[in-house]
Amino acid sequence: MLVACAPTRIRHDTLRVALGDDPGKIDPATGYSIPTWSIDKLLFDGLVDYDDAGRIVPDLAATWSVEPDRLVFHLRHGLRFSNGASCRADDVIASMDRLLRPQTRCPVPRFYAAIAGADAVIAGRSRHIRGLTAPDPFTVDMRLVRPDPFLLQVLAMPFCSVLPHGELDPRHPIGTGPFALTRWIHGQKMVFDHARPAPDPHSPRRVEFDLGLSEQVEDLKFERGELDLLGVHRPIDGPDFVRLLHDPRWKSRFVSAPEMATYYIGMNTEMPPFDDVRVRKAVAFAVDRARLVQLLNGRAVVAAGFLPPGLPGIDQSRVRALSGAALASGSSAAVSDPLHDVAEARALLAQAGHPDGISATYYCPNSATSMKLAMAIQQDLAGAGIHLILKPLSFPTFLTAVGQRRNVKIFQGNWVADYPDPSNFLVPLFSSANIQDVNSRNTTFFHDPAYDALLARAAAEPSVARRDAIYRQAERELMAQMPVVPLFHPENYVLVQPWVYGFRLHPVWPLAFWDICLGAPCRPHAAGVRR
């Protein structure tokens, strides 16, 4: 554990944050990680965006209209790229064309499959999305082959960033975002300078991302005042987190918020003994999830379902009672897992015909945190007669193994929201349509016609409130079948230097830089102003 020393340098024009590894290239159509999304938000904009509550709000599009068979976007006037060129509807369409072409290698082109003609571009049969037209330079007409209640959600993702003529130089990217990349020392630093007037006199004029810092160096740099935020793109190292949390200089400087993610134990519903729901429930009763939260230094909440807190439509009270934040804030209040009941687990195993217990190989990624959790789970389950042999694998190998049918019986998984909607949790992982023999996204191979019917009903439901209600029903159905044991939802903790004002954790974006001021608080009207 490394000991703190006083911050020594304060700069009020530059926001300095550690990013992680050098991304190598910048392409919003393929970047699919927390660091790349931070870069994308500096450089690019899309038609729409997420607000602080995860709701869709205007971005390049000032307004839009929604009809069952089309979306019509009206762009703001006077939009310009960082090279000075105007941004028009043609640029939006060319960027969408580029996004879906196979050569671009977008990881999720099928998010946009409801747009007429998207399938042909995804399959490489056409270079242009037939359903996208520009009646005038400021209007984008998006015709649909079917109603898609999630299309606006996925259009707000960085994949749909607008590029000049739909073209991109990954080393010198141009976008309409508030910053432009001005210097990139590979493996060391990326520098972004403001490309348009800052919203506040104290807004950062420059953003610097330090690349490739180890956890220890990142901590030391922050404590020496060479970084303004700690823990944005990677959780603070466990021992240092505890130390900083109890350090009078730092303990009041933490900002925290739940992450839209769920960690879980997955069980293959096609393979014995986990094809028996009683065995799956025995696993749920055997694991002490509160202890797992303690292992994470309280930086999580015990899961009360699969859908995480912070997701629109989720009843927050059901998780707050179990919040691990009590630990993190230094409270002595004990956090307990109401589901933890070893006797019940043993009884269920006996009912399922395993009075002497069972044994299985437990697959997990070989990261330090993952291994720590796996060992705790192994101990918990052994107490109920479920003996696990741990099989830690590198993440690529792990992904391939669990995605293969009839290969892995039980494993440790986690799912992070692509966009803030229950569908993003309940459809990819548990819809029977996502079962494949290899590279299956439904890795528990859960197949329930009643559950699938609920998902189909929700997808066709235009009312957000009614759709959320159907998803909550689907979640209850899922928990009754229990192909997964939800463990906890992680919480993000970011440490903020005293001269940084206005930092908040956004539900989707890792670095909400637009509300940050350095050296003095932002003027009241500037907060939340992004364009």
Added chain:
Amino acid sequence: MNLLRRIPLAIGVWLGVAAIVFALMYVIPADPARILAGAQADPQTVAAIHAQLGLDRPLLVRFAAYLGGLLHGDWGQSYLTGEPVLGTVLSHFPATLELALGALVVYLTFGCGLGILAASRPGTWADRLASFFVLAGKSVPSFWLGLVLLFLFASQLAIFPLGGAGQGGLLDTVYHLALPALTLGLSGAAYYMRMLRQGLAAELGSDYVRTARAKGIGEGTILLKHALRNAILPVFTLLGVDFAQLLGGAVLTEAVFDWPGIGQLALQSIATLDVPMIMGTVLFAATAIVAINLAVDLAYPLIDPRLRDRGAL
């Protein structure tokens, strides 16, 4: 004759390494397309990327294409960035070269310096201190030493920077290089110290040294001009091997100090299963080892005239 025999042998070793690395990369039970597409990508997209990367072609066809590319100087493209592998590796090479040279300086100054000191004063406090240095140098893991040096000299005393490479001139480079070079060099220096001490001790007990002493030649001259020249040959061999290995990247030291060299590149490539880049970094290390070993072999006769007389070239 020797030269004519060694160059084809070196090329053979290099191609053998390429074949082994290629085979190892493709027997790993993981799909690079899955990683490239992301954990949340749908199977159709994974399959499309799989095909785009050419991973659906037979292994032998891929190997033949890979070898063909190598022979034409094409080391392939990174799965992650699409950039040419050779260009990316070479862009990380200057940082690795700086670190390697820095480590060599530490090897020579600490290792050889202490080795000479210990050999010239056997059984004294200097000799015992040098022995302790060998023990400590061989026992302390470099990543631990790196963290301790960082903590003391960068965090607490603020004499050196907290990681990263220099972006300015020579002084800035040295300022950033000092701690990583010391970390990497100290453990290696212990071997040099021990080897040189033993070599010098043997030389100093030999007949020609006794004769030189009888002629009244000073100890300093005997040590540095006669004994050292004979004892330095194995050091020179080891230096060549070590330098070649350092050029392949010092993964742990680079990771601790955020040094943007080939070791860091290899580490990142492994994490993302960027197969062409992993193969590129390994192949580059193999190239450095083969080339420098060849150069050392060829340079022997220049240092030791006895080898030249035996027709080593």
